[in-house]
Amino acid sequence: MxxxxxxxxxxxxxxxxxxxxxxxxxxxxxxxxxxxxxxxxxxxxxxxxxxxxxxxxxxxxxxxxxxxxxxxxxxxxxxxxxxxxxxxxxxxxxxxxxxxxxxxxxxxxxxxxxxxxxxxxxxxxxxxxxxxxxxxxxxxxxxxxxxxxxxxxxxxxxxxxxxxxxxxxxxxxxxxxxxxxxxxxxxxxxxxxxxxxxxxxxxxxxxxxxxxxxxxxxxxxxxxxxxxxxxxxxxxxxxxPFVQNDSCNKKRDFEYLKFLDKQEKKSTLYVSFGSGGTLSNEQIIELALGLELSGQNFLWVLRPPNEFGVIDDLDIGEYDDVNDVLLKFLPNGFLERTKEKGLVVPYWAPQVEILGHSSIGGFLCHCGWNSTLESIVHGIPLIAWPLFAEQKMNAALLSDGLRVAIRPKVNEKGIIERKEICEVVKNLMVGEEGKGIRERMEKLKGDAIDAxxxxxxxxxxxxxxxxxxxxxxxxx
CATH class of the missing domain: 3.40.50.2000 (Glycogen Phosphorylase B;)
Incomplete structure (x- = not known):
């Protein structure tokens, strides 16, 4: 044998x-x-x-x-x-x-x-x-x-x-x-x-x-x-870094791919909080209005607010009716007002495939380490929005140590307000600080490939x- x-x-x-x-x-x-x-x-x-x-x-x-x-x-x-x-x-x-x-x-x-x-x-x-x-x-x-x-x-x-x-x-x-x-x-x-x-x-x-x-x-x-x-x-x-390979068939006719294909190179902010990340309904509204105020293109994977129920890492895809109710948590008229600039995808989207798309120029991320490494290997600069576990430590490393992320300020109620979101998004996507972050992230991308x-x-x-x-x- x-x-x-x-x-x-x-x-x-x-x-x-x-x-x-x-x-x-x-x-x-x-x-x-x-x-x-x-x-x-x-x-x-x-x-x-x-x-x-x-x-x-x-x-x-x-x-x-x-x-x-x-x-x-x-x-x-x-x-x-x-x-x-x-x-x-x-x-x-x-x-x-x-x-x-x-x-x-x-x-x-x-x-x-x-x-x-x-x-x-x-x-x-x-x-x-x-x-x-x-x-x-x-x-x-x-x-x-x-x-x-x-x-x-x-x-x-x-x-x-x-x-x-x-x-x-x-x-x-x-x-x-x-x-x-x-x-x-x-x-x-x-x-x-x-x-x-x-x-x-x-x-x-x-x-x-x-x-x-x-x-x-x-x-x-x-x-x-x-x-x-x-x-x-x-x-x-x-x-x-070990990251999940992109196993999706890019020829499939998904709405998010159609949207991304229409956007200019590095012009779109990807927004996702991972497999277990949820926001309060109040924070979802502030995030939506902040994205709208920024005027930047965005693709947002929207999950139920945490008032909707605790979602475990292993329960992805167990809710049959989520897609029908999710969009009701957004501000009135938001989807119509942003239909030329943004796309909201209910519940889930193939992250590795999206990060590898040429139109993605930034990632508003919960700083889970899998998502962070996926961003690094694709050279995508970050907005660090940690939620739980060790994610705040990761955010500190990314923003203060490696300087490849911008971390928005949280108010005394634990909410990131729409104006702060607007400023951070614009800064990353079209601002001077964003240029330096992008250069440093590109360097890390090369280092990851070399490793x-x-x-x-x-x-x-x-x-x-x-x-x-x-x-x-x-x-x-």
Missing amino acids: ENKTHIAIVTVPVYSHLRSILEFTKKLVHQNQNIHVTCINPTFGSSPCNNVNSLFETLPSNISYIFLPPINLQDLPKDIHPALKVQATIFSSVPSIQDVLNTLHSSSKLAAVVADGLITQVLPLAKKLNILAYSYFPSTTMLLSLCLHSTYLDKTISSEYKDLLDKIEIPGCIPINATDLPDPMQDRSSEAYKVFLEGNDIFYLADGIMVNSFLALEENTIRTLQQKECEGVPSIYPIG LKENGSSTKTLIQLTLKWKSLGLNI
Whole structure:
């Protein structure tokens, strides 16, 4: 039988994380035909939704996958924070993950286990089996540095972080406002904060942490963490950017393509808040009127306001009647007044395809890391509009660190007003500041392409890592 190296990948039930780790997995087996991967997937609910199934149905034959029995979460409060819902699924899935790893390792020796950064509980399971244990971190190296530094901050700062006047210092990173720290750090008495710290401490068991970033994007942070390896920090492997490939058929007769084809090059602002991002109805109205006031072309993917109901990452496409009611949340007459300048697409559109269209000149974005990397690889400058999780940290990196984004100001009620939106949109699309941002983003685009070339920094790093794994490969 052919000599194969068997790797186990453990995912989490968060759509954006699944997309990222599966893109890494596809790159891994494409680059190394004698590597076989088994993906182990915790689940909740009756069964994975269509979007999740579609991710797995397109995987090559040398990637197999297992969906663990769904976790029953009926005892949890209905209004539980989505992050805690995911963590409850992770904790309850650990015994099943251990059973699968035991079976895989006994039948065909595993060379390594790679677990999503949210499920660090897998790392000690791998150690018990004497298997190399790695974490795949789908966000920024900046966030990783914070995670590795979070226990130190917890011990040295006594007050609530959000009450601090001074900026937070993170190794290798720009100082950031405490209000830009991730959601779990905004309330130190919360269960989410406790889970955050406990998960971060387990990172130190890893033989290495792979980051969906690249050297030119976060060089100072990456170098700083690599220098700290002698202090017990795991080896850091920047191997990105991994973004979803454009699999859409551009010949299909979609309205958004007709609209974009009519626009001049780099003249259109793409507006989208990701798979789980929602605004209040009041904010939707302000955004609509701000776009109208700016006079700039726009393509807006509109999702229901958060008053309409919480939308989970994995529930995309589950609402049959959304398209019929969505447009009612817009200001009266807005669609008619802007029909020559803009197009509103209900609920969903193929983002990678849109960002690759020549007419797109800017992206009003929630700063999720997948969307950010997609923007970078297409050279699209950003308006940073973070919503939750670590997105405010990402926004700080993009606007203050890399200077490839403009971040609008929020009023005392937490609303970005129409006048501010108008000014920011015009500044990015036709203003002097926008020109400089576009030049810097074009430079990052080139750096991202270079990182993935045959001799690029990310490719060489991944090759170095897989050579280590392949040396342990056995017949499977």
